Amino acid sequence: MGLALAFANVKSDREWQHWGSTDPFWAVSSWEGKRRSDPTPWTAEELRALGESDFGDVLGHWSHYGLRTERCVEIGCGAGRMTYPLAACFRSVVALDVSRDQLMTARHLVGERIGRVLLCLVDRPVVPLGDGSCTAMFSTHVFQHFSNYDGIERYLMETFRVLASGGTVCFHTPVPGAHKSVERPAPWMAIRNLKVSVQRAIGLYSVMEFHRYQPSRILGTLERIGFRDRELRIFAMSSNGDLHSFFFARKP
Numbered sequence: 175m176g177l178a179l180a181f182a183n184v185k186s187d188r189e190w191q192h193w194g195s196t197d198p199f200w201a202v203s204s205w206e207g208k209r210r211s212d213p214t215p216w217t218a219e220e221l222r223a224l225g226e227s228d229f230g231d232v233l234g235h236w237s238h239y240g241l242r243t244e245r246c247v248e249i250g251c252g253a254g255r256m257t258y259p260l261a262a263c264f265r266s267v268v269a270l271d272v273s274r275d276q277l278m279t280a281r282h283l284v285g286e287r288i289g290r291v292l293l294c295l296v297d298r299p300v301v302p303l304g305d306g307s308c309t310a311m312f313s314t315h316v317f318q319h320f321s322n323y324d325g326i327e328r329y330l331m332e333t334f335r336v337l338a339s340g341g342t343v344c345f346h347t348p349v350p351g352a353h354k355s356v357e358r359p360a361p362w363m364a365i366r367n368l369k370v371s372v373q374r375a376i377g378l379y380s381v382m383e384f385h386r387y388q389p390s391r392i393l394g395t396l397e398r399i400g401f402r403d404r405e406l407r408i409f410a411m412s413s414n415g416d417l418h419s420f421f422f423a424r425k426p
Contacts, residue, residue: 190319194252194273201276202252202315205414218283222258227413229259232314232420235407236344239422242309247301247336249329249345250316251293254280260312261287268292268303299328306338314346314420318385326387327395334399337425343396348386349406349419389419396423 193201199216200209203224208216233241243264251257251269253276260267261284269291271277277293284291294302311333317326326347333343389406396404401423408419 191273191275194271194275194279198253198273198276198279202255221253221255222283224413225255225258228314228411229256229263231409231411232344233259233263235409235420236342236422239344239403239405240342240424242338242341244309245307246310246312247303247308247333249301249311249313249333251280252276252316254283256312256314257291258284258287261290264290264310266290266292268294268301268308270294270296270301272296299325299332301329301332301336303336305335308336309338309341311337311341311343312345314418317345317347319383320385321383323385323387323391326392327399330395330401331399334401334425339425341425343401343423344420346418346420347392348384349389349392349408350386351408392421396421400426402426 190201197210199218199221203216203221205216207214245266245268246260246264248257248260248267248269251271252273254269257267257269257280260269267290269277269280271280271293272295274295277295280291281288281293296302313329317329320326330343337343393404393406403422403424405422406419407422408417410417
């Protein structure tokens, strides 16, 4: 289906756009020693294999929870690491991102499965699809980088709108106690994020903001929007052994 530009003027996170143009693979999987400038950077084959492994871990939980595989919207597809296995699981995938460069990278990474994928460039928390037109939403390692929680809430509201009855969501966002590899006290996180915000304001880009939210806040947002059967599951990824927190919910 190729590349569809849903919005012409990108006004969202310029930092993500920066990484999309300079090191798209490392931006979606920021592993030590895998930058483009390192001796052994990510290859497309390695990133596809990582996506298959991680999605396999998630799919076991999602399938147990309940999953319809007609059409999935992916919020924040990046370089296509998870789009690749999503395209094998669903009949069609609508993959959104704010970086044109990441979308072009994803087009090549998805390869022969691109016929099942519609890539959409967005500039705000909007899902450019009709009401009730999807059966699932997936997102991972995206919401944690939003500067404001409002962006998460708006995407969840849009998701509720585009989901058909019985459709489910499966999305990752860190909660305190999970992601042991990046567990830090709240004051440390606040100072770090302030530093990143200042760097971004003056045109310097390093590591993106990283936010954690209490499970009660995420689950409360899902309830307020209208989702049912809300769950939080924390499990380890086979690829690196790190715990990840995934939220599941269903549209009535």
